[in-house]
Amino acid sequence: MSSDWPLWEVFVRSKGGLAHRHVGSVHAPDAELALRHARDTYTRRMEGVSLWVVPSVEIVASDPDDAGELFEPAESKIYRHPTFYDIPDEVKHI
Amino acid sequence: MARAAVDHRAEYLLRLGDDALILGQRLGEWCGHAPVLEVDLSLANLTLDLVGEATLLLGAAGDADQLAFHRDVLDFKNCLLVEQPNGDFAQTIARHLLYSTWQHMLLQRLTQSSDQFLREFATKAVKEIAYHRELASEWTVRLGDGTDESAQRMAEGLDWCWRFVPELFEVDDTLQATIDSGIAPDPRQFEEEYRTTIAAVLADAKLEAPADQRPILGGRRGHHSEHLGHILAVMQFLPRTYPDATW
Numbered sequence: 001m002s003s004d005w006p007l008w009e010v011f012v013r014s015k016g017g018l019a020h021r022h023v024g025s026v027h028a029p030d031a032e033l034a035l036r037h038a039r040d041t042y043t044r045r046m047e048g049v050s051l052w053v054v055p056s057v058e059i060v061a062s063d064p065d066d067a068g069e070l071f072e073p074a075e076s077k078i079y080r081h082p083t084f085y086d087i088p089d090e091v092k093h094i
Numbered sequence: 095m096a097r098a099a100v101d102h103r104a105e106y107l108l109r110l111g112d113d114a115l116i117l118g119q120r121l122g123e124w125c126g127h128a129p130v131l132e133v134d135l136s137l138a139n140l141t142l143d144l145v146g147e148a149t150l151l152l153g154a155a156g157d158a159d160q161l162a163f164h165r166d167v168l169d170f171k172n173c174l175l176v177e178q179p180n181g182d183f184a185q186t187i188a189r190h191l192l193y194s195t196w197q198h199m200l201l202q203r204l205t206q207s208s209d210q211f212l213r214e215f216a217t218k219a220v221k222e223i224a225y226h227r228e229l230a231s232e233w234t235v236r237l238g239d240g241t242d243e244s245a246q247r248m249a250e251g252l253d254w255c256w257r258f259v260p261e262l263f264e265v266d267d268t269l270q271a272t273i274d275s276g277i278a279p280d281p282r283q284f285e286e287e288y289r290t291t292i293a294a295v296l297a298d299a300k301l302e303a304p305a306d307q308r309p310i311l312g313g314r315r316g317h318h319s320e321h322l323g324h325i326l327a328v329m330q331f332l333p334r335t336y337p338d339a340t341w
Binding site (some may be wrong): 005026027028029030032033036037040041044 | 130131132133135136139229232236
């Protein structure tokens, strides 16, 4: 039965102010039930305050074979990391 | 007189607590057997809500474990609807639609009860049951307005459960006494709203309401169908065989 149902990617916002984060996927016949399945599968232990579901087929993904040209050039650019600044202890979520 | 008032309240708590306990136990039977993993988790979540509610209600009526595991069939006061067999998924959804819609309308009014415990209980439970009601309504529409087979099964599930609806609106002396003291809402006040709401869900689902059948009553007085004994046998076996077991 579930093989007939499309797959949906689930994103959970764990608390106000934070971004939605990908947590996994569910099968569901439509968007409304996908939200309910996501709620029942991924927020049973108070993990979230907001949910997104997105049809998995709508996700545009990079090709793993292109990883070299896409990501390796960044490896040698250490100056792009903000590690040369002192971040005050009071600043959270950076 | 004061004594009698207390007894009516305890009896009312037992009715609501037994409804939640038995329906929770019934839904729990799906665990590991639902059509798909996601539905398995959905039904288990409903179970946990109901068992939590039963723990609070029976705890307010007495010792919750003692009441749940050491009473016999005739002492249970749940309505007949909640003890009906799961059947297929559609019959389970039909039962849950008919019960949780009633339960939600009751809880909305119980938040105004003269009884502090029931007020606080209802304020917590009404959110849980709002979800139950919506989920059961969504599934009713998808099964009813789905394939020929799902529509057929949904219609049969409703037909099975329909004769147990009138009991939800029956008012006997005990209930009348709790209504008079402001503890309980009068279910007859929302019977029309209930009928209209169910009819709207069925219309969305492109289903006909079943023809009214001869009502079956008696659960509130301990007159149960043969199904309840089987539920209790499974539920009570362990604590009765090993009374001091802890885990």
